[in-house]
Amino acid sequence: MSIVWTDTVKEIAGIRLHITRGGNGPAVLVLHHDIGTVERLPFYDALAARFDVLIPHHPGWGKSERPQWLRHPRDIAAIYAWLLSDLNEPGVSLVGLGFGGWIAAEMASLAPAGYRNLVLVGAAGIKPPEGDIADQAIVSYIDYPRAGFHDEAAFAAVYGDVSTDQLEAWDIAREMSFRTAWKPYMYSQTLPHLLGGIRAPALVIWGDDDRIVPLSAGQAYARALHDATFTSIPDCGHFAEMEKPEAVAKLVIDFLSRR
Amino acid sequence: MHMMYFTEQPMSAYDAKAGLDYGATALTFSNSHFDPVEGSRLYNEYLEEYILAEECGADGIMLNEHHNAPFCMQARTNMFAAILAAVTKRVKIVILGNPLPLSENPVQLAEELAMIDMISRGRLVSGFVRGGGQEQLANGVNPAFNRERFMEAHDLVQKTWTEPGPFRWEGTHYQQRVVNPWAVPLQKPYPRVWIPGVLSKETVIWTAQQRYPYIALNTSLEATRAIHDTYDKAAADAGYTAGPENFGYLIRVHVQDTEEKALANARQFMWMQGEFTGLAHPVWANPSGYFSPSGRRGFVEFAVGRATNPRGNPTFEQQVADTMIIAGTPDQVIARLKYLIEHTRPGIMGIWANDGTVSKEDRRRCIQLLCGEVMPAIKAFGAGLGLKDPWEAEAPVHLRYSTDIPGRRVAAE
Numbered sequence: 001m002s003i004v005w006t007d008t009v010k011e012i013a014g015i016r017l018h019i020t021r022g023g024n025g026p027a028v029l030v031l032h033h034d035i036g037t038v039e040r041l042p043f044y045d046a047l048a049a050r051f052d053v054l055i056p057h058h059p060g061w062g063k064s065e066r067p068q069w070l071r072h073p074r075d076i077a078a079i080y081a082w083l084l085s086d087l088n089e090p091g092v093s094l095v096g097l098g099f100g101g102w103i104a105a106e107m108a109s110l111a112p113a114g115y116r117n118l119v120l121v122g123a124a125g126i127k128p129p130e131g132d133i134a135d136q137a138i139v140s141y142i143d144y145p146r147a148g149f150h151d152e153a154a155f156a157a158v159y160g161d162v163s164t165d166q167l168e169a170w171d172i173a174r175e176m177s178f179r180t181a182w183k184p185y186m187y188s189q190t191l192p193h194l195l196g197g198i199r200a201p202a203l204v205i206w207g208d209d210d211r212i213v214p215l216s217a218g219q220a221y222a223r224a225l226h227d228a229t230f231t232s233i234p235d236c237g238h239f240a241e242m243e244k245p246e247a248v249a250k251l252v253i254d255f256l257s258r259r
Numbered sequence: 260m261h262m263m264y265f266t267e268q269p270m271s272a273y274d275a276k277a278g279l280d281y282g283a284t285a286l287t288f289s290n291s292h293f294d295p296v297e298g299s300r301l302y303n304e305y306l307e308e309y310i311l312a313e314e315c316g317a318d319g320i321m322l323n324e325h326h327n328a329p330f331c332m333q334a335r336t337n338m339f340a341a342i343l344a345a346v347t348k349r350v351k352i353v354i355l356g357n358p359l360p361l362s363e364n365p366v367q368l369a370e371e372l373a374m375i376d377m378i379s380r381g382r383l384v385s386g387f388v389r390g391g392g393q394e395q396l397a398n399g400v401n402p403a404f405n406r407e408r409f410m411e412a413h414d415l416v417q418k419t420w421t422e423p424g425p426f427r428w429e430g431t432h433y434q435q436r437v438v439n440p441w442a443v444p445l446q447k448p449y450p451r452v453w454i455p456g457v458l459s460k461e462t463v464i465w466t467a468q469q470r471y472p473y474i475a476l477n478t479s480l481e482a483t484r485a486i487h488d489t490y491d492k493a494a495a496d497a498g499y500t501a502g503p504e505n506f507g508y509l510i511r512v513h514v515q516d517t518e519e520k521a522l523a524n525a526r527q528f529m530w531m532q533g534e535f536t537g538l539a540h541p542v543w544a545n546p547s548g549y550f551s552p553s554g555r556r557g558f559v560e561f562a563v564g565r566a567t568n569p570r571g572n573p574t575f576e577q578q579v580a581d582t583m584i585i586a587g588t589p590d591q592v593i594a595r596l597k598y599l600i601e602h603t604r605p606g607i608m609g610i611w612a613n614d615g616t617v618s619k620e621d622r623r624r625c626i627q628l629l630c631g632e633v634m635p636a637i638k639a640f641g642a643g644l645g646l647k648d649p650w651e652a653e654a655p656v657h658l659r660y661s662t663d664i665p666g667r668r669v670a671a672e
Binding site for chain 1: 286287396399401402403404540541542543546547548555556558559560562563565
């Protein structure tokens with residue numbers, strides 16, 4: 001079945017926010033990684049076969065305009081809460097990927113009863129009890145995404161030879177990561193204390209070879225959340241939805257469907 | 260013409276092979292290779308050499324700072340400036356410069372500089388820089404806000420120096436409840452500010468808008484002319500005509516009694532394999548958000564190895580041929596410098612004289628010949644060309660103190 005995706009632009013907080021939307025069913029907001037997102041992914045298509053999937057480009061990433069004032073993922077969470085209000089979409093489910101998982105956790109903590117389900121995949125946002133979140137600042141544009149895959153072939157399958165356009169997009173994405181998550185790098189010191197209020201059932205998914213956000217962070221998320229299930233995926237890195245799209249899609253669809 | 264002596268203060272006593280094996284001599288190259296016994300020796304030798312430069316006739320001593328790398332031992336430029344304030348008597352202490360964005364508290368910087376100015380009895384020249392990309396990473400400062408922090412910190416330091424406290428500062432990157440330091444500069448309206456740089460057009464324009472001198476750091480003749488053109492235009496837009504007092508030029512020069520020895524020692528300028536700031540990954544030197552978006556596409560290709568360094572990496576021989584490095588006897592060096600000065604017309608000359616592993620004896624001989632013979636000859640030559648430094652030209656410290664711009668109200672000093 002081929003999914004029809006449409007692109008729209010919404011004015012939110014003084015900037016033009018780009019949103020890709022496709023599929024039918026209950027609404028799911030998918031929040032992409034710090035490296036941005038490619039236009040189409042098998043994971044997105046699999047979700048859209050069962051749900052109404054909204055994929056915004058984070059403000060300042062991809063095709064969304066940069067808010068010069070943006071300083072923190074919590075600001076991005078507020079922008080998305082504004083977006084959902086404007087779209088009249090209460091009670092959506094959140095699927096946060098990596099850095100997008102941090103934004104999803106911020107959104108859920110700010111509105112504890114506001115979301116139907118919460119799915120975190122390799123989420124940043126809290127300080128790992130063991131190990132550190134990998135610092136993209138001191139490695140090349142290609143080495144960082146590559147480190148997020150267990151199998152280099154999986155990286156090549158998504159990005160191929162890596163176009164100059166993609167390199168530029170990664171540089172812009174990196175700049176936005178610095179503007180919003182520089183210090184402490186990729187986590188909040190207050191978020192862990194706010195996770196306990198979240199009433200949405202949560203699924204925490206981690207690649208067992210995540211070299212970007214240590215597995216210990218996933219276990220910490222699962223402990224801090226009120227109603228969470230932790231699942232790891234074998235032979236899989238940080239960019240789990242790109243490396244193991246079928247496995248991640250099945251877990252997410254099963255979880256979102258039974259609630 | 261103002262002529263000053265400069266050295267990076269190389270941490271020459273480290274295992275060069277270890278750096279080559281590691282593949283980098285900056286940022287993450289381990290400081291387990293730093294020997295503090297050698298560090299202590301070198302710091303004291305460099306201090307003695309600054310004093311020698313004053314004794315031999317230099318107008319100024321130029322200082323800088325860098326972090327996490329053997330090419331430069333100065334981690335806090337204000338430390339050496341403070342020492343020189345006490346142990347020298349005549350030379351200008353020219354800091355080029357304090358990396359403003361690295362400061363979390365520019366008022367503290369304003370205090371330190373005011374103290375240096377008072378202790379030196381008004382000999383401070385307080386340059387400011389953005390700091391290289393690696394300096395941001397080494398100090399945990401966000402590169403994406405580098406230029407914003409540079410400009411705001413400058414404005415805060417300037418206000419701290421020129422307006423009576425207490426006042427409050429509520430900026431974007433800095434907030435201060437009570438700005439009221441009990442240390443203010445001796446020089447009025449405030450110490451001269453010079454801005455060094457290598458290529459950033461935005462910085463050249465900003466510098467011209469302030470009417471601060473711009474010091475081109477070892478740029479090619481062609482690049483130096485382009486900097487002058489950019490500066491001249493921005494100066495004209497601001498209502499004044501730029502002259503030699505608005506331009507400085509730092510050039511690598513090594514002098515010895517014989518050409519052979521001078522050339523052999525000058526090769527040490529290449530000791531970091533020709534890289535100014537050590538062997539480093541391109542994303543360390545230019546972290547995302549640090550550089551101009553106009554250069555983004557070219558840079559990302561260079562950073563992943565698909566394009567050559569836009570700055571190139573010329574050989575020693577090429578750099579000697581292109582007057583990027585000058586080495587020889589005093590007479591030879593004077594002839595080359597005259598050629599360079601005729602073509603760039605600076606009012607300020609920085610001479611980067613010793614680098615790498617040049618021996619103590621040769622460093623001292625170089626300083627004697629440079630400051631005792633070369634500098635007087637070049638100053639006389641510059642005077643003949645009408646090349647005045649900011650003091651000789653009685654240039655305003657900042658645009659706001661200009662008296663030659665029609666319709667502009669002069670700020671009180």
